[in-house]
Amino acid sequence: AQSVAQPEDQVNVAEGNPLTVKCTYSVSGNPYLFWYVQYPNRGLQFLLKYITGDNLVKGSYGFEAEFNKSQTSFHLKKPSALVSDSALYFCAVRDRGTGGFKTIFGAGTRLFVKA
Amino acid sequence: KAGVTQTPRYLIKTRGQQVTLSCSPISGHRSVSWYQQTPGQGLQFLFEYFSETQRNKGNFPGRFSGRQFSNSRSEMNVSTLELGDSALYLCASSLGSDSVTFGSGTRLTVV
Numbered sequence: 001a002q003s004v005a006q007p008e009d010q011v012n013v014a015e016g017n018p019l020t021v022k023c024t025y026s027v028s029g030n031p032y033l034f035w036y037v038q039y040p041n042r043g044l045q046f047l048l049k050y051i052t053g054d055n056l057v058k059g060s061y062g063f064e065a066e067f068n069k070s071q072t073s074f075h076l077k078k079p080s081a082l083v084s085d086s087a088l089y090f091c092a093v094r095d096r097g098t099g100g101f102k103t104i105f106g107a108g109t110r111l112f113v114k115a
Numbered sequence: 116k117a118g119v120t121q122t123p124r125y126l127i128k129t130r131g132q133q134v135t136l137s138c139s140p141i142s143g144h145r146s147v148s149w150y151q152q153t154p155g156q157g158l159q160f161l162f163e164y165f166s167e168t169q170r171n172k173g174n175f176p177g178r179f180s181g182r183q184f185s186n187s188r189s190e191m192n193v194s195t196l197e198l199g200d201s202a203l204y205l206c207a208s209s210l211g212s213d214s215v216t217f218g219s220g221t222r223l224t225v226v
Contacts, residue, residue: 032212043119043205043217044158051212090158094212102171103148103207103215105158 002027002095006106013081014114021076021109023091032094033074034103035065037087044090050074061085081113117142119218121206127224133194136221140187140208146170147189148215149181152203161204164189196225 003026013019025031032051036044048059055067065076074091091106120139128134140147148171149161160173164183181191187208193200201224207215 034214036217041203041220041222043121043219044207046214046216049214092215094215096212101146101209101212102160102163103209104160105150107157 002093002102002104004091004093004104004106006089006091006109008109009107010110010112012112012114015083016080019078019081019085019111019113021089021091021111023074023076023106024072025074025091025093026072027093027095029095031074033065033067034092034094035059035063035074035076036090036092036105038090038108039087047076047089081111083113083115086111086113119206119208119216121204121218121221123221124219125222125224127226128196130196130198130225132196133192134196134223135190135192136204136206136223138189138191138206138208138218140189140206141210141216144208144210144216145187146209146211147183147187148207148209149189149191150205150207151175152205152220153201158205161191193223198225201225 005024034049035047038044050057050067058064094103122137146165148163151159163171167183178194183189203220205220207217209215
């Protein structure tokens with residue numbers, strides 16, 4: 001069965017420093033991978049996705065993610081963090097099963113960016 | 116284009132009551148999924164509907180049910196509410212393998 005793991009509950013980084021939020025996945029076929037961000041009392045907002053092609057995917061707000069098939073990872077990165085990046089980040093995998101597409105989310109990682 | 120619309124945004128109910136939440140997907144999206152989000156359990160998948168049929172279901176008791184109408188709008192119903200049902204309920208719509216788009220959610224508080 002497909003699954004997503006985000007090993008860190010929380011990531012702390014200073015403003016201006018690079019940030020990485022980790023994600024590993026397990027799927028039976030080719031993965032469709034996504035990152036979402038959630039601000040307080042709001043729904044999840046789409047950041048970026050990997051379907052096929054280049055392993056480095058660029059998304060919204062300067063975020064990027066690197067797909068690594070051998071390590072089954074899809075880590076979210078940003079070269080220079082902003083205080084406004086502080087939020088809850090979810091990694092997700094969309095897999096096609098017998099009942100159609102199903103999206104499975106990781107537990108989420110809370111990012112704190114300190115000024 | 117209009118996003119995913121969930122109504123109401125906030126709701127307070129008493130234990131034992133029932134509640135119905137509504138979701139209007141993005142125009143053209145035929146798949147609608149529902150999630151429950153709580154601080155302790157994270158984002159839990161409830162069910163997914165496609166063309167008025169439930170395709171996938173998460174591990175929730177039968178008190179949680181849903182349906183989808185011919186215009187793709189969806190409702191979820193929770194009967195005999197419990198304190199533990201207090202959560203943010205998120206609806207998302209999608210088109211095939213593409214990303215899901217979320218609504219702002221309905222914050223349900225059971226007292």
